[in-house]
Amino acid sequence: MTATRNQAYAHLSRWILLVLLGLYTIYNLGPILWLMISSLKSRADLFAMPPKLVFEPDFSGYQSVFGVGAARDSASSVGVFDSLMTSVFVSTVGTTVAVFLGTLAGYVCSRFEFRGKGDFMFFVLSTRMLPPVAVLVFYHMMFARLGLADTWLGLVLIAVFVNVGLATWIMKGFFDGVPKEVEQIAIVNGYSRIYAFLRLVLPMVKGGIAATAGFCFIFAWNEFAFASILTTTRAKTLPVKISTASGATGIEWTQICAAGVVLIIPVLVFFYLIRRHLLMGMTFGVLGRR
Amino acid sequence: MDTALKPRSTGRLMIVGFLSPTVLLLLFMVAYPIFSLVHYSFYNFSALNPDKGMDWAGLSNYEYLLSDSGIWKRFVFTGKFVFLCVTMQMILGIFVGYRLQKTFRGRDLLFTALMLPMMLSPVVAGFLWRYMLNSEWGVVNFLVSLFGFAKVDWLGQAGPALWAAAVVDTWMWTPFIILLATAAFRGIPETIYEAAEVDGASAAYVFFRITLPMSAPVLFIALILRLIDSFKQYDLFVALTGGGPGSSTETVSFAVAKTAFSYFYTGEASALAVILLCIIMGLAMILVRHLSNMGARH
Numbered sequence: 043m044t045a046t047r048n049q050a051y052a053h054l055s056r057w058i059l060l061v062l063l064g065l066y067t068i069y070n071l072g073p074i075l076w077l078m079i080s081s082l083k084s085r086a087d088l089f090a091m092p093p094k095l096v097f098e099p100d101f102s103g104y105q106s107v108f109g110v111g112a113a114r115d116s117a118s119s120v121g122v123f124d125s126l127m128t129s130v131f132v133s134t135v136g137t138t139v140a141v142f143l144g145t146l147a148g149y150v151c152s153r154f155e156f157r158g159k160g161d162f163m164f165f166v167l168s169t170r171m172l173p174p175v176a177v178l179v180f181y182h183m184m185f186a187r188l189g190l191a192d193t194w195l196g197l198v199l200i201a202v203f204v205n206v207g208l209a210t211w212i213m214k215g216f217f218d219g220v221p222k223e224v225e226q227i228a229i230v231n232g233y234s235r236i237y238a239f240l241r242l243v244l245p246m247v248k249g250g251i252a253a254t255a256g257f258c259f260i261f262a263w264n265e266f267a268f269a270s271i272l273t274t275t276r277a278k279t280l281p282v283k284i285s286t287a288s289g290a291t292g293i294e295w296t297q298i299c300a301a302g303v304v305l306i307i308p309v310l311v312f313f314y315l316i317r318r319h320l321l322m323g324m325t326f327g328v329l330g331r332r
Numbered sequence: 333m334d335t336a337l338k339p340r341s342t343g344r345l346m347i348v349g350f351l352s353p354t355v356l357l358l359l360f361m362v363a364y365p366i367f368s369l370v371h372y373s374f375y376n377f378s379a380l381n382p383d384k385g386m387d388w389a390g391l392s393n394y395e396y397l398l399s400d401s402g403i404w405k406r407f408v409f410t411g412k413f414v415f416l417c418v419t420m421q422m423i424l425g426i427f428v429g430y431r432l433q434k435t436f437r438g439r440d441l442l443f444t445a446l447m448l449p450m451m452l453s454p455v456v457a458g459f460l461w462r463y464m465l466n467s468e469w470g471v472v473n474f475l476v477s478l479f480g481f482a483k484v485d486w487l488g489q490a491g492p493a494l495w496a497a498a499v500v501d502t503w504m505w506t507p508f509i510i511l512l513a514t515a516a517f518r519g520i521p522e523t524i525y526e527a528a529e530v531d532g533a534s535a536a537y538v539f540f541r542i543t544l545p546m547s548a549p550v551l552f553i554a555l556i557l558r559l560i561d562s563f564k565q566y567d568l569f570v571a572l573t574g575g576g577p578g579s580s581t582e583t584v585s586f587a588v589a590k591t592a593f594s595y596f597y598t599g600e601a602s603a604l605a606v607i608l609l610c611i612i613m614g615l616a617m618i619l620v621r622h623l624s625n626m627g628a629r630h
Contacts (some may be wrong), residue, residue, distance in 0.1 A: 052535070056364040063431045066424065070446050076471060077460050089469045143357070145348035154347050162355070164620060169362060171616045176605035179372070179598065180365035183379050183448065204362040206354055236343050264453035266567045269591055281455040285571055295463060302456045308346035309451050317444050321515050324450070324508060328553060328623060329515060 074306070081299035088295050103108070103300030118294045124281035126304065132194060132279060133262040136201020140258045141251060143202070144209020149239060151210065152217035169207035170326045174267035185272050192273045200268045205258040211327035212257065212319070216250030217243070256316040257323040260309055280305060352389035365607065380596040393603035403587065403604070409494070410583045414562045416498035416506070418583075421558060424502065424557020425509020426551070430539065432510065433517050443514070445525045450507045462487065490580035493573055497581060500572055501562060512554040512578030549626050556619040560612055584608050 080088060084100035105111035106119030107126065150156075151163060182191075190196030220243055228238035244251075269279045278286075284301045321329050375386040397403050432443055436482055451456070464471050465486040473483040486496045520543065528538050544551075562575035569575060575582040575590070582590065588608060592601035 055535070056448070063428060066428050066506075067442070067446065070449060070507070071504065073460055073464060074448060074452075076464060077456075080463070091469045091470075092474055093471050095484055143354050147354040150347050150350040151547065152344060156347050162351070165362070166354075167357060167620075169358065171560050171612050172362065173566070173585055173588075173605075173608055173612055175367065175564075175566055175585045175592075176609050177362070177365040179592045179601050179605050180368050182593065183598075184365070199361075203357060206357060210354060235346060239346075260451055264451075264455075266455045266570070268455065271589065281453050284459065285455050293462075294457075298459050299463070302460060305453050305456050310448075310451075312452065313448065313451050317447075320447060322513055324511060325553065325557070329512065329550065 043093045057269065077299055077302050081303045085296050103296035107298045107304050114204040121278070122283055122297065122301070124140060125278045127279045128194060128277055129263060129280040130152045132197040132201050133259055136198045136205065136262045137255055137258040138196070139202045140209045141208050142157070142204035144213050144254060145251060147210040149217050150215025151214045156182045166210050167326060178271050182271060192275060192277045194277050194278060196272055197277055197279065200272065201262040201265065204265055208261070208326060209254050209258055212254045212322060213250060215322055216247045220246050253316045253319040253323070256312040259312050263308055276307055367604045369605055372599055375599045377599050378596045379598040389462060389599060391450030393600050395497050396600065397603055397607065406582050406584050406587045409581065412494060413498060413565070413583065414559060416494070417501040417562050418555065418558050420498060420502040421506045421509050422555060425506045426513050427615050428506070429510045430543065431519060433512055446510060447507045449504045452504070454567035455571045457500060457504050457571070461496070462572050465496055487573055488567055488577055490577060493577065493581050497569065497572060501565065501568060505558060506564065509554050513547065516550035517543060520546045552622055553619065556615055564608065564612060574576045
């Protein structure tokens, strides 16, 4: 008697849990789907109530983001394509430099014991905690004085700074996964430490470097707080540009939805690259070290 | 002697050569700004006309901030926001993470897909939800009206705007809790569950008396990281509410930015930034101590 009641109870709770998981999935993924659908709507369909699920696709949002077609000459799309190019350039260069520096620093932290190493690692970790607006009060003046305000160079510096700590920690994790015997054997055989690092160890962490680059690119690509305060006209990134896309006619929703999708696509690509290392990347290498 | 020295000296050269670019960059971008920030916080001055010079103000910037009701309002709002969104994220994330422990077809794909929101730009997230939460034509109010409720002006009133912001932050960051929770749950030895099953423990007992306590160290890391990140939240509010209606959804970070870059009260903004930094540092210290405790135990 009690056994069957327990069974029925277990059955019921299983179904409730499943329904809740389904609801959460809708809450989680629905908005992203909705953005993709909305980005293909014309201005009129965008504001239709009830919302339309069947509509004639309209690409004016994308035209204005890429600066092509009829939307090119509309006042609201001026400079949007430039900002996309700024984002691409800054994220790419910033990622490259950050991964380069992080690889070097991560290798040293993985292989050598030296005075102040713990302090250095904590210092690096602190960049993950730092509230951007706090240092921005100072950067705002410093960038103006150094001529870095509103320039690509300044944004690259920010992209490197935001990511170098993360890159160091993640790369240290990947180097930790390579046995120290690799270098020991190389040195015994008369090769230099540098040779062992460049020719033996680096090729073994290729995958790690790619994953690190994936993380850095996503964070550089999404970076908003620094770019929004430190740029005014010439060097706006795409996230900054769309945040100021409210013109005389109100917020340019067709453009924002399309820009949103354009901003998501590279994230999807790089996300695929890093999916196995998410735990490590999102916790700054604190967890999920392999 | 020469050969004995050689590896050690190249090692030292490597440490210096490989580390110094990063150290210099971080000194320049973190240590120097924070030092300057503390320095500025004792002066009356404005970045708008730096040539006018800096007047020594002693602690008056801090005194002003601590007595200003507007600042307290922002701390209270930030506190409410942090409490709401972190509570929701933790509960949802632990629940979904627990459910995802069971194997079913397509689980790994679902897990990966569910991670997506946290990788998006907070600006995109903010605008996307602002679009969906529009009181006239937003899809959220459409769903609300489908269920027969009256439409809500989500972002036009202080109370609903707080909830809306918390729901958006929860949307973005529950995946983070799921990620850490599943990792923590996976680390619990199977034998413990088997023993519990033999003893005839109920599912609820197993969850609350075994799963949760045993994954607490990792969940604590998740909690602190989320406290830090939501406390300094800035981007989301710029995109979602712009701090409005009025100034009702301005976080402490938002207030720092407004004081520094709209009013150009640089000294005052620096003092507020120092207070913000101290709070974040306090949380970071708790995290670091916890991490070293965890490391010592393993």
